[in-house]
Amino acid sequence: MVTSVTPSQTRTTGPRGDAGAGRPTRKQARSGGARNLRARTYSYWFYAPAAVIYGLIFLVPTVIAFYYSLTRWTLFDSEFIGLDNFRQFFSEQSLVSGLKNTLIYAVLTSGLKVVLGMLFAVLLTGPIRSRGLLRSVVFFPVLVSTVAVGITFSVLLQPDFGLVATVLSKVGITSPDWLGDPSLALLSVALVDVWKGVGLATLIYIAGILAIPKDYYEAVDVDGGNAWTKFRNITLPLARPATFTVILLSLIGGLRSFDLIWTMTGGGPGFSSDVIASVIYKQYQAGFYGLATAGNVVLFVMVSLIIFPLFRYFNSKEVES
Known part of the structure; x- marks a missing residue:
């Protein structure tokens, strides 16, 4: 005769027949x-x-x-003055134009680096000859000293004898004063910044595009898709992490930019190409160290208020995708 045992009657026994001996004490x-x-x-x-x-x-x-930033200090002593430095800093006329120029410069350079970096990366990952050489050419300006780039372009953009003016004169066009015209100075420096920094953006995009599995592109080929279909439906959405990286890095660099602007225009003519960093430097030059330190704090807070929300937003988008 076979005796049936229900699950409720079963129990684990150890060597001595104790129930629950298999569980840790x-x-x-x-x-x-x-x-x-x-x-x-x-x-x-x-x-x-x-x-x-x-x-x-x-x-x-x-x-x-x-x-x-809350003191009036020198190399030898300091005096606590509270928020006076910040009040004086925000009352400066140059700060208003510097803040506006900083935002324009950062958005313009970042946007152009994103667009051009993506286009160059798509081109340099495609079936073209001498891809390695072309990648080196695009990336080379990143390795050159910013000061050297600024001095070189300051000469090239001279309206009388610069290379750009000479080339334009050959086709009957009078070269404007790129760095002396208040309406063109900031734009001219921004374009030089893009020329110097687009290589890094391109490199990041190349890494992102090469990480995309080839199977996706082969599937589009099977469905009869063209190059635009591949770019719109595969490259653009799957290279989103690279895009986020380029936007953050270029925005931070644009908001903090100083050396190229100072080398090419010194913030002039007038205040037309002044950014917050150049305003801070002028305060240091004048010996107002506390005021300049307050400006550094303002710049730090402004960069943080722009970058951290963007960083959290981009992270949330990556998680969703």
């Missing part, structure tokens, strides 16, 4: 939890070197800058 559970906690604690120590470097290079100088 309370002591064993506590011991395992302690080991896991020690393992997690040890893993946190790997972050310590990076945290120390980050604190020394970024956190400590930032805290010091916030303090000294």
Whole structure:
């Protein structure tokens, strides 16, 4: 005769027939939890070197800058004056034009780098000859010193004897004063910035496009799609992480740009190409160190208010996709 046993009657027995012997005891559970906690604690120590470097290079100088922005200081002493530096900084006429020029410069250079970087990347990942050489040519300006680029283009854009003026005169066009005309100075510097920085944007896009599986493009070929279909339905959406990276890097660089602008125009003519960074530098030159430090804090806050929301938005879009 076979005796049937219901599931409720079954139980796990150990060597001595004790029920539940297969489960860990309370002591064993506590011991395992302690080991896991020690393992997690040890893993946190790997972050310590990076945290120390980050604190020394970024956190400590930032805290010091916030303090000294509230003082009138020199190399030998300081006097706490509260928010007077910020009130004076925002009352400067040059700040209003500098803030506006900074936003125009950042948006213009970032937008052009995104568009041109994507187009160059699509071209340089396609079936063309000498792709390696062309990639090197596009990327080369990134390696050149910004000051050297600024000095070179300051000469090339001269309205009397510059190379651009000479070429335009050959076709009967009078060259405008690229760097001396208030309406063209900022635009001219922005275009030079794009020429210098588009190589990095192109490199990022090339990496993003090459990471796209070839199967997607082959499927479009089977369906009879053309190059535009591939770009619109595959390259553009799947290269979105690269686009986000280029936008963030180029925006940060545009908002903080100083050396190229100062080399080519010095912020002139007048205040027409002044940005916040050049305004800050002029305050340092004049010996108003506290005022210049307050300007640095303003620039830091402005960059943070623009970049961090964009970063969170882009991250949310990547998660959704």
